[in-house]
Amino acid sequence: MRTVGVIGLGLIGGSMAIDLKRRGFATTVLGVEQDPVAAEAAKTIGLVDDVVSYEDCIQRADIVVVAVPVSAAVKMVPDILNRFASLAGADAGEKIVIDVCSTKSQICHATQYHSRRRQFVSTHPMAGTEYSGPWAAQPGLFDGRACIFANSEDSDPRALQTIGELYGVLNMRPIYMNADQHDVHTAYVSHISHITSFALALTVLDKEKDEKHIFDLASGGFSSTVRLAKSSADMWVPILSQNHDNILHVLDTYIEKMKEFREAVSAYDEARLRELIAEANRIKKILR
């Protein structure tokens, strides 16, 4: 008998709710969703057994999953730890809260000295799509992907083990990492990709104002590079703010690389273009 409470029934929270229930990890899955339209949708789709209040969820759940944008999660996780501290009952000390946010430094710093820190496990399941909301939730979203455990030495080993089982049920591969190191790495392999897609969309949409039919020509290559530009501002603005320093660093490197291309194209320097492309082709050895 285990109750999981999911706060935020979007793509990530909703998909976790589906598989934790289907695969038998949770006997009951409770959901919290402040947006009434999304809450209604989650009920209609049947993502959770019941949509409840924030307070109810914390009271009743053995494991609380915080699946809201990172700006909200940074305040919510300490609040939930406070509530754990003030709950009556022997099992209040056994409750666990986890977050699933894409940046880890701020949330780990915000909880670092909390008396209940050991009941918090900070994770980042590296899975998703460019869609959002309960409508985007899907079974199997996490299968085979990596899940990062940030600053796991600050969590209680039993809590860590339980959450390890949770992600095991979702078929995720655990990676243990320092929160700051996590934020450097995701700036490179996730956050920058979103900015390049947003900028690409803006560039082409600018042109579209003058030129009709430009999108008749959009090839598969364009669709794939611009796909992430559909991602929601609600999720991405807080990520870009929280991972500010790392993202600026990557952006500067990236803009430099674009300028190198610009100079080589401008100078008709085919030897240099060939070098740049050959160097970029090394990505073949890394990508699946």
Add this chain to the structure above:
Amino acid sequence: MRTVGVIGLGLIGGSMAIDLKRRGFATTVLGVEQDPVAAEAAKTIGLVDDVVSYEDCIQRADIVVVAVPVSAAVKMVPDILNRFASLAGADAGEKIVIDVCSTKSQICHATQYHSRRRQFVSTHPMAGTEYSGPWAAQPGLFDGRACIFANSEDSDPRALQTIGELYGVLNMRPIYMNADQHDVHTAYVSHISHITSFALALTVLDKEKDEKHIFDLASGGFSSTVRLAKSSADMWVPILSQNHDNILHVLDTYIEKMKEFREAVSAYDEARLRELIAEANRIKKILR
């Protein structure tokens, strides 16, 4: 009884060879491939009925498909038209040469005043993958995609009709366009995507030198935005050179957009980030 000769048995030439034969458009498909390893592979895979010399191909084929990088095609198409002019036989005036290159202005200019210009149909089948060589050829590559006919008023109407049938067999949707206009549009919806992917790969590969395991974290989003960085220099250096002016223009707009993001991130300007992302999200209404 129709013989198609394909010069360049790579991704595009090889894929055309497969479907033109399978779907009965060509009785015989001849191939020309100067790289001996690729030629041997094309024979082994059975892409064409016979691998022949350049001269033989032009002599025997009713339709010659030039599927080589655009820098070579710009010289090869006029040469083939010269050879058509000097061939004996009544049918020499009925032969057709087509190119399938990603830039159209230079090749159309290079042939504009040729006495045999009307035997040339300039096309751009908008299909492909990031892979190259005969190993990358595949059936069905062109199905459902757009094919651009550039400056089609300079081609003989019967030649145009025959090549219309050829692309009809490949299930492509024809779009008629001025060569210069084509090059503007493809700079936006194809060429820039490749440069952003190359630059992204270079940025991340730079970081990889210091940080191990960074690619453990590569998510689906990263893979999709960086996919085109696997594309070959042989194909892309000539495209970037030939479409020089348009590409510089798009690059400048793109770099501006990246700088806008950089400034908004740098200033923690969440309102501006939200605006930029919301504007970029408009791509949803356009992409499939």
